[in-house]
Amino acid sequence: MTQMTKIRMGIVGAGTWGETHAYIYNDHPGAEVTAICDMNRERAAALAAKFNIPESGIFTDHREMLEHGDIDAVAIVTPDFAHTRIAVDSANAGKHFIIEKPLTTTREEALEIVEAVERNGVRMMVDLHSRWSPLFAIPKQSIVDGEIGEPYSAYYRLNDIKWVATDLLPWAAKSSILWFLGYHSVDVLRWLFNDEVERVYAVSREGVLKQEGVDTVDIYQTILEFRGGGIATMENGWITPNSNPNVNDMKLNITGTKGMFNIDPTHSQMMERFTETKADRPDMLVRHFIHGKPKGFAYESIRHFVDQLITGEPFFVTMEDGFNTTMVILAIMESAKTRTPVNVQYM
Numbered sequence: 407m408t409q410m411t412k413i414r415m416g417i418v419g420a421g422t423w424g425e426t427h428a429y430i431y432n433d434h435p436g437a438e439v440t441a442i443c444d445m446n447r448e449r450a451a452a453l454a455a456k457f458n459i460p461e462s463g464i465f466t467d468h469r470e471m472l473e474h475g476d477i478d479a480v481a482i483v484t485p486d487f488a489h490t491r492i493a494v495d496s497a498n499a500g501k502h503f504i505i506e507k508p509l510t511t512t513r514e515e516a517l518e519i520v521e522a523v524e525r526n527g528v529r530m531m532v533d534l535h536s537r538w539s540p541l542f543a544i545p546k547q548s549i550v551d552g553e554i555g556e557p558y559s560a561y562y563r564l565n566d567i568k569w570v571a572t573d574l575l576p577w578a579a580k581s582s583i584l585w586f587l588g589y590h591s592v593d594v595l596r597w598l599f600n601d602e603v604e605r606v607y608a609v610s611r612e613g614v615l616k617q618e619g620v621d622t623v624d625i626y627q628t629i630l631e632f633r634g635g636g637i638a639t640m641e642n643g644w645i646t647p648n649s650n651p652n653v654n655d656m657k658l659n660i661t662g663t664k665g666m667f668n669i670d671p672t673h674s675q676m677m678e679r680f681t682e683t684k685a686d687r688p689d690m691l692v693r694h695f696i697h698g699k700p701k702g703f704a705y706e707s708i709r710h711f712v713d714q715l716i717t718g719e720p721f722f723v724t725m726e727d728g729f730n731t732t733m734v735i736l737a738i739m740e741s742a743k744t745r746t747p748v749n750v751q752y753m
Protein backbone atom coordinates (compact mmCIF):
# COMPACT_ATOMS: atom_id res chain seq x y z
CA MET A 407 0.00 0.00 0.00
CA THR A 408 1.29 3.50 -0.74
CA GLN A 409 1.70 6.31 1.75
CA MET A 410 -1.23 8.13 0.16
CA THR A 411 -3.71 5.36 0.93
CA LYS A 412 -5.63 5.62 4.16
CA ILE A 413 -6.19 2.24 5.76
CA ARG A 414 -9.96 1.88 6.23
CA MET A 415 -10.59 0.12 9.53
CA GLY A 416 -13.65 -1.85 10.63
CA ILE A 417 -13.88 -2.31 14.39
CA VAL A 418 -15.76 -5.33 15.78
CA GLY A 419 -16.69 -4.79 19.43
CA ALA A 420 -17.71 -1.27 20.44
CA GLY A 421 -16.88 -1.60 24.14
CA THR A 422 -14.19 -0.01 26.29
CA TRP A 423 -11.29 -1.18 24.19
CA GLY A 424 -13.06 -0.82 20.85
CA GLU A 425 -13.31 2.88 21.65
CA THR A 426 -9.58 2.97 22.40
CA HIS A 427 -8.95 1.53 18.92
CA ALA A 428 -11.24 4.11 17.33
CA TYR A 429 -9.29 6.99 18.91
CA ILE A 430 -6.01 5.71 17.48
CA TYR A 431 -7.25 5.15 13.93
CA ASN A 432 -8.95 8.53 14.03
CA ASP A 433 -5.68 10.15 15.14
CA HIS A 434 -3.41 8.30 12.69
CA PRO A 435 -2.75 10.25 9.46
CA GLY A 436 -2.71 6.96 7.52
CA ALA A 437 -5.94 5.46 8.84
CA GLU A 438 -9.65 6.09 9.27
CA VAL A 439 -12.53 4.20 10.87
CA THR A 440 -15.16 3.40 8.28
CA ALA A 441 -17.21 0.69 10.01
CA ILE A 442 -18.26 -0.26 13.54
CA CYS A 443 -19.82 -3.62 14.33
CA ASP A 444 -21.32 -4.68 17.63
CA MET A 445 -24.03 -7.26 18.30
CA ASN A 446 -25.52 -4.55 20.48
CA ARG A 447 -26.73 -2.03 17.90
CA GLU A 448 -27.03 0.85 20.35
CA ARG A 449 -23.39 0.50 21.30
CA ALA A 450 -22.26 0.35 17.67
CA ALA A 451 -24.37 3.42 16.85
CA ALA A 452 -23.06 5.39 19.85
CA LEU A 453 -19.43 4.78 18.91
CA ALA A 454 -20.16 5.50 15.25
CA ALA A 455 -21.75 8.83 16.20
CA LYS A 456 -18.69 9.79 18.23
CA PHE A 457 -16.48 9.35 15.17
CA ASN A 458 -18.90 10.66 12.54
CA ILE A 459 -19.38 7.30 10.84
CA PRO A 460 -22.56 7.23 8.73
CA GLU A 461 -25.43 4.77 9.19
CA SER A 462 -24.08 2.67 6.29
CA GLY A 463 -20.97 1.94 8.40
CA ILE A 464 -22.91 0.46 11.34
CA PHE A 465 -23.25 -3.34 11.57
CA THR A 466 -24.47 -5.92 14.08
CA ASP A 467 -22.95 -8.98 12.36
CA HIS A 468 -19.26 -9.07 11.44
CA ARG A 469 -20.00 -11.18 8.33
CA GLU A 470 -22.15 -8.38 6.94
CA MET A 471 -19.42 -5.88 7.73
CA LEU A 472 -16.87 -8.05 5.91
CA GLU A 473 -19.17 -8.33 2.89
CA HIS A 474 -20.60 -4.82 2.65
CA GLY A 475 -18.29 -2.59 4.74
CA ASP A 476 -15.92 -0.18 3.07
CA ILE A 477 -12.87 -1.64 4.85
CA ASP A 478 -9.27 -2.78 4.29
CA ALA A 479 -8.56 -4.22 7.73
CA VAL A 480 -10.36 -5.32 10.88
CA ALA A 481 -9.82 -4.67 14.59
CA ILE A 482 -11.19 -7.57 16.66
CA VAL A 483 -12.13 -6.17 20.05
CA THR A 484 -14.85 -8.53 21.29
CA PRO A 485 -14.63 -10.44 24.60
CA ASP A 486 -11.87 -13.05 24.89
CA PHE A 487 -14.09 -16.02 24.03
CA ALA A 488 -15.49 -14.33 20.89
CA HIS A 489 -12.34 -13.72 18.82
CA THR A 490 -11.95 -16.84 16.70
CA ARG A 491 -14.97 -16.70 14.38
CA ILE A 492 -14.29 -13.07 13.52
CA ALA A 493 -10.58 -13.73 12.93
CA VAL A 494 -11.20 -16.72 10.67
CA ASP A 495 -13.98 -14.96 8.73
CA SER A 496 -11.80 -11.84 8.32
CA ALA A 497 -8.92 -13.93 6.95
CA ASN A 498 -11.29 -15.76 4.60
CA ALA A 499 -12.55 -12.37 3.38
CA GLY A 500 -8.95 -11.37 2.61
CA LYS A 501 -8.80 -8.72 5.34
CA HIS A 502 -5.74 -8.03 7.49
CA PHE A 503 -6.56 -7.85 11.17
CA ILE A 504 -5.35 -6.76 14.59
CA ILE A 505 -6.73 -8.99 17.31
CA GLU A 506 -6.92 -8.08 20.96
CA LYS A 507 -5.16 -10.37 23.37
CA PRO A 508 -5.72 -13.24 23.90
CA LEU A 509 -5.47 -14.62 20.37
CA THR A 510 -7.98 -17.30 21.44
CA THR A 511 -8.72 -19.43 24.48
CA THR A 512 -8.40 -22.99 23.09
CA ARG A 513 -5.75 -24.90 21.17
CA GLU A 514 -8.19 -25.93 18.41
CA GLU A 515 -9.27 -22.34 17.80
CA ALA A 516 -5.66 -21.09 17.78
CA LEU A 517 -4.81 -23.69 15.13
CA GLU A 518 -7.89 -22.67 13.14
CA ILE A 519 -6.78 -19.02 13.07
CA VAL A 520 -3.20 -19.89 12.08
CA GLU A 521 -4.50 -22.09 9.25
CA ALA A 522 -6.89 -19.40 7.95
CA VAL A 523 -4.24 -16.65 8.07
CA GLU A 524 -1.67 -18.77 6.25
CA ARG A 525 -4.11 -20.08 3.66
CA ASN A 526 -5.39 -16.59 2.80
CA GLY A 527 -2.04 -14.81 2.98
CA VAL A 528 -3.40 -11.98 5.15
CA ARG A 529 -1.39 -10.12 7.78
CA MET A 530 -2.31 -10.21 11.46
CA MET A 531 -0.99 -8.87 14.75
CA VAL A 532 -1.99 -9.75 18.31
CA ASP A 533 -2.18 -6.59 20.42
CA LEU A 534 0.49 -7.52 22.97
CA HIS A 535 1.07 -3.91 23.84
CA SER A 536 3.42 -4.38 26.82
CA ARG A 537 6.26 -4.48 24.30
CA TRP A 538 5.72 -0.75 23.75
CA SER A 539 5.90 0.05 27.47
CA PRO A 540 9.12 1.73 28.62
CA LEU A 541 8.91 -0.51 31.70
CA PHE A 542 9.77 -3.52 29.54
CA ALA A 543 11.29 -2.03 26.38
CA ILE A 544 14.15 -0.43 28.37
CA PRO A 545 15.09 -3.70 30.18
CA LYS A 546 14.75 -5.55 26.86
CA GLN A 547 17.26 -3.24 25.15
CA SER A 548 19.57 -3.50 28.14
CA ILE A 549 19.41 -7.31 27.96
CA VAL A 550 20.09 -7.21 24.21
CA ASP A 551 23.09 -4.94 24.91
CA GLY A 552 24.39 -7.44 27.47
CA GLU A 553 24.20 -5.06 30.43
CA ILE A 554 22.68 -7.53 32.89
CA GLY A 555 24.10 -10.71 31.36
CA GLU A 556 21.79 -13.64 30.66
CA PRO A 557 18.29 -13.38 32.20
CA TYR A 558 18.34 -15.97 34.97
CA SER A 559 15.38 -15.47 37.28
CA ALA A 560 12.32 -13.20 37.38
CA TYR A 561 9.45 -12.36 39.67
CA TYR A 562 6.45 -10.73 38.01
CA ARG A 563 3.27 -9.75 39.82
CA LEU A 564 0.48 -8.34 37.69
CA ASN A 565 -2.85 -8.09 39.47
CA ASP A 566 -6.05 -6.10 39.03
CA ILE A 567 -8.39 -4.62 41.59
CA LYS A 568 -11.65 -6.54 42.17
CA TRP A 569 -13.71 -3.95 40.29
CA VAL A 570 -12.36 -5.30 36.97
CA ALA A 571 -14.00 -8.70 37.60
CA THR A 572 -17.12 -7.47 39.40
CA ASP A 573 -17.96 -4.33 37.39
CA LEU A 574 -15.79 -3.58 34.36
CA LEU A 575 -16.07 -6.88 32.46
CA PRO A 576 -19.60 -8.28 32.25
CA TRP A 577 -18.00 -11.46 30.83
CA ALA A 578 -15.33 -11.99 33.54
CA ALA A 579 -16.82 -15.36 34.55
CA LYS A 580 -16.49 -16.55 30.95
CA SER A 581 -12.81 -15.62 30.89
CA SER A 582 -9.93 -15.77 33.37
CA ILE A 583 -7.40 -13.43 34.91
CA LEU A 584 -4.89 -15.51 32.97
CA TRP A 585 -6.41 -14.49 29.65
CA PHE A 586 -6.91 -10.92 30.82
CA LEU A 587 -3.54 -10.17 32.51
CA GLY A 588 -1.53 -13.40 32.60
CA TYR A 589 -1.34 -13.24 28.81
CA HIS A 590 0.63 -9.97 29.05
CA SER A 591 2.83 -11.44 31.81
CA VAL A 592 3.74 -14.51 29.79
CA ASP A 593 4.45 -12.44 26.68
CA VAL A 594 6.71 -10.03 28.59
CA LEU A 595 8.65 -12.88 30.18
CA ARG A 596 9.05 -14.72 26.84
CA TRP A 597 10.28 -11.46 25.31
CA LEU A 598 12.74 -10.59 28.08
CA PHE A 599 14.13 -14.14 28.31
CA ASN A 600 14.09 -14.38 24.50
CA ASP A 601 13.01 -17.97 25.01
CA GLU A 602 9.99 -20.28 25.10
CA VAL A 603 8.46 -21.77 28.24
CA GLU A 604 9.07 -25.49 28.55
CA ARG A 605 7.18 -26.38 31.72
CA VAL A 606 4.83 -24.71 34.20
CA TYR A 607 3.78 -25.43 37.79
CA ALA A 608 0.72 -23.50 38.94
CA VAL A 609 -1.47 -23.23 42.01
CA SER A 610 -4.75 -21.31 42.12
CA ARG A 611 -7.31 -20.21 44.68
CA GLU A 612 -10.98 -19.34 44.30
CA GLY A 613 -13.84 -18.21 46.52
CA VAL A 614 -13.50 -14.44 47.03
CA LEU A 615 -15.02 -13.48 43.66
CA LYS A 616 -17.48 -16.40 43.77
CA GLN A 617 -18.86 -14.95 46.98
CA GLU A 618 -19.45 -11.71 45.09
CA GLY A 619 -21.32 -13.58 42.34
CA VAL A 620 -18.51 -13.86 39.75
CA ASP A 621 -17.73 -17.50 39.03
CA THR A 622 -14.02 -17.29 38.25
CA VAL A 623 -10.65 -18.17 39.78
CA ASP A 624 -9.32 -15.44 42.11
CA ILE A 625 -5.59 -15.85 41.73
CA TYR A 626 -2.86 -17.99 40.15
CA GLN A 627 0.76 -18.34 41.24
CA THR A 628 2.92 -19.99 38.60
CA ILE A 629 6.52 -21.03 38.12
CA LEU A 630 7.70 -21.03 34.52
CA GLU A 631 10.78 -22.94 33.36
CA PHE A 632 12.29 -21.74 30.11
CA ARG A 633 13.94 -24.10 27.63
CA GLY A 634 17.31 -22.39 28.15
CA GLY A 635 17.15 -22.78 31.95
CA GLY A 636 15.71 -19.40 33.03
CA ILE A 637 13.02 -19.46 35.73
CA ALA A 638 10.23 -17.03 36.52
CA THR A 639 7.54 -16.72 39.17
CA MET A 640 4.33 -15.10 38.01
CA GLU A 641 1.28 -13.96 39.96
CA ASN A 642 -2.02 -12.98 38.36
CA GLY A 643 -5.11 -12.22 40.39
CA TRP A 644 -8.10 -9.91 40.46
CA ILE A 645 -8.80 -9.62 44.16
CA THR A 646 -6.61 -6.60 44.99
CA PRO A 647 -8.78 -4.26 47.12
CA ASN A 648 -10.61 -1.58 45.20
CA SER A 649 -8.95 1.07 47.37
CA ASN A 650 -5.60 0.36 45.66
CA PRO A 651 -4.87 3.70 43.94
CA ASN A 652 -4.04 1.96 40.62
CA VAL A 653 -6.27 -0.50 38.75
CA ASN A 654 -3.15 -2.64 38.16
CA ASP A 655 -0.81 -3.75 40.90
CA MET A 656 2.48 -4.52 39.22
CA LYS A 657 6.02 -5.40 40.24
CA LEU A 658 8.79 -6.98 38.21
CA ASN A 659 12.27 -8.02 39.14
CA ILE A 660 14.46 -9.61 36.51
CA THR A 661 17.85 -10.86 37.64
CA GLY A 662 20.52 -11.65 35.09
CA THR A 663 23.93 -13.24 35.49
CA LYS A 664 25.50 -9.77 35.70
CA GLY A 665 22.80 -7.39 36.92
CA MET A 666 19.10 -6.83 37.48
CA PHE A 667 16.10 -4.56 36.98
CA ASN A 668 13.57 -3.63 39.68
CA ILE A 669 10.31 -2.22 38.34
CA ASP A 670 7.52 -0.91 40.55
CA PRO A 671 5.23 1.53 38.74
CA THR A 672 2.27 0.95 41.07
CA HIS A 673 3.67 2.24 44.30
CA SER A 674 6.25 4.72 43.04
CA GLN A 675 3.93 7.65 43.82
CA MET A 676 5.25 9.73 40.93
CA MET A 677 1.91 11.55 40.78
CA GLU A 678 -0.93 11.54 43.30
CA ARG A 679 -4.37 13.14 42.89
CA PHE A 680 -6.60 14.05 45.83
CA THR A 681 -10.15 15.29 45.38
CA GLU A 682 -12.99 15.73 47.90
CA THR A 683 -14.05 12.12 47.28
CA LYS A 684 -11.02 10.07 46.24
CA ALA A 685 -7.25 9.71 46.14
CA ASP A 686 -5.60 7.99 43.18
CA ARG A 687 -2.58 7.93 40.90
CA PRO A 688 -3.45 9.02 37.36
CA ASP A 689 -2.24 6.70 34.62
CA MET A 690 0.80 8.17 32.86
CA LEU A 691 1.90 5.07 30.99
CA VAL A 692 -0.90 3.03 29.46
CA ARG A 693 -3.35 5.49 27.84
CA HIS A 694 -4.12 9.13 28.37
CA PHE A 695 -4.63 12.28 26.34
CA ILE A 696 -2.13 15.14 25.95
CA HIS A 697 -3.33 18.22 24.06
CA GLY A 698 -6.31 16.13 22.95
CA LYS A 699 -4.13 13.45 21.36
CA PRO A 700 -4.09 9.81 22.50
CA LYS A 701 -0.79 8.80 24.13
CA GLY A 702 0.63 5.86 26.04
CA PHE A 703 1.89 2.39 25.21
CA ALA A 704 -1.61 0.97 24.65
CA TYR A 705 -1.89 3.46 21.81
CA GLU A 706 1.58 2.81 20.42
CA SER A 707 0.93 -0.85 19.63
CA ILE A 708 -2.25 -0.09 17.70
CA ARG A 709 -0.48 2.70 15.80
CA HIS A 710 2.26 0.22 14.98
CA PHE A 711 -0.29 -2.07 13.31
CA VAL A 712 -1.31 0.76 10.96
CA ASP A 713 2.30 1.89 10.39
CA GLN A 714 3.42 -1.60 9.35
CA LEU A 715 0.38 -2.14 7.13
CA ILE A 716 1.35 1.05 5.30
CA THR A 717 5.07 0.26 4.96
CA GLY A 718 4.73 -3.50 4.54
CA GLU A 719 7.33 -4.03 7.29
CA PRO A 720 6.80 -7.00 9.66
CA PHE A 721 4.91 -6.50 12.93
CA PHE A 722 6.96 -6.51 16.15
CA VAL A 723 4.54 -9.16 17.47
CA THR A 724 4.22 -12.32 15.38
CA MET A 725 1.37 -14.80 15.10
CA GLU A 726 3.70 -17.31 16.79
CA ASP A 727 3.92 -14.98 19.82
CA GLY A 728 0.14 -15.12 20.16
CA PHE A 729 -0.07 -18.85 19.51
CA ASN A 730 2.71 -19.78 21.94
CA THR A 731 1.40 -17.48 24.67
CA THR A 732 -2.02 -19.13 24.37
CA MET A 733 -0.36 -22.54 24.73
CA VAL A 734 1.47 -21.45 27.91
CA ILE A 735 -1.76 -20.13 29.48
CA LEU A 736 -3.56 -23.41 28.68
CA ALA A 737 -0.71 -25.34 30.34
CA ILE A 738 -0.96 -23.11 33.45
CA MET A 739 -4.70 -23.79 33.70
CA GLU A 740 -4.12 -27.53 33.38
CA SER A 741 -1.33 -27.47 35.95
CA ALA A 742 -3.50 -25.63 38.49
CA LYS A 743 -6.33 -28.09 37.90
CA THR A 744 -4.27 -31.27 38.05
CA ARG A 745 -1.79 -29.98 40.67
CA THR A 746 1.08 -31.30 38.60
CA PRO A 747 3.85 -29.74 36.47
CA VAL A 748 2.74 -29.52 32.82
CA ASN A 749 4.93 -29.39 29.72
CA VAL A 750 3.69 -26.77 27.26
CA GLN A 751 2.40 -28.30 24.05
CA TYR A 752 3.24 -26.17 21.02
CA MET A 753 2.52 -26.83 17.29
Ligand SMILES: NC(=O)c1ccc[n+]([C@@H]2O[C@H](COP(=O)([O-])OP(=O)(O)OC[C@H]3O[C@@H](n4cnc5c(N)ncnc54)[C@H](O)[C@@H]3O)[C@@H](O)[C@H]2O)c1
Pocket residue numbers: 418419420421422423424443444445446449466467468483484485486488506507508533535575576577585586
Ligand atom coordinates in the same frame (compact mmCIF):
# COMPACT_ATOMS: atom_id res chain seq x y z
N1 LIG B 1 -4.68 -4.80 25.17
C1 LIG B 1 -5.20 -4.71 26.42
O1 LIG B 1 -4.50 -4.59 27.41
C2 LIG B 1 -6.66 -4.78 26.59
C3 LIG B 1 -7.32 -3.96 27.50
C4 LIG B 1 -8.69 -4.11 27.65
C5 LIG B 1 -9.34 -5.08 26.90
N2 LIG B 1 -8.65 -5.86 26.05
C6 LIG B 1 -9.31 -6.93 25.29
O2 LIG B 1 -10.21 -6.34 24.37
C7 LIG B 1 -11.35 -7.19 24.21
C8 LIG B 1 -12.62 -6.38 24.51
O3 LIG B 1 -12.59 -5.94 25.85
P1 LIG B 1 -13.53 -4.75 26.34
O4 LIG B 1 -13.06 -4.41 27.70
O5 LIG B 1 -13.62 -3.68 25.30
O6 LIG B 1 -14.95 -5.52 26.44
P2 LIG B 1 -16.41 -4.86 26.47
O7 LIG B 1 -17.29 -5.84 27.15
O8 LIG B 1 -16.34 -3.45 26.99
O9 LIG B 1 -16.81 -4.75 24.93
C9 LIG B 1 -16.97 -5.88 24.11
C10 LIG B 1 -18.05 -5.56 23.06
O10 LIG B 1 -18.08 -6.63 22.11
C11 LIG B 1 -19.44 -6.85 21.75
N3 LIG B 1 -19.53 -8.21 21.20
C12 LIG B 1 -19.46 -9.40 21.85
N4 LIG B 1 -19.49 -10.43 20.99
C13 LIG B 1 -19.60 -9.89 19.75
C14 LIG B 1 -19.69 -10.45 18.45
N5 LIG B 1 -19.63 -11.76 18.24
N6 LIG B 1 -19.80 -9.59 17.40
C15 LIG B 1 -19.86 -8.25 17.59
N7 LIG B 1 -19.78 -7.67 18.81
C16 LIG B 1 -19.65 -8.48 19.87
C17 LIG B 1 -20.22 -6.62 23.03
O11 LIG B 1 -21.57 -6.32 22.76
C18 LIG B 1 -19.45 -5.44 23.63
O12 LIG B 1 -20.00 -4.18 23.25
C19 LIG B 1 -11.12 -8.38 25.15
O13 LIG B 1 -10.56 -9.45 24.43
C20 LIG B 1 -10.14 -7.85 26.17
O14 LIG B 1 -9.35 -8.85 26.79
C21 LIG B 1 -7.35 -5.71 25.86
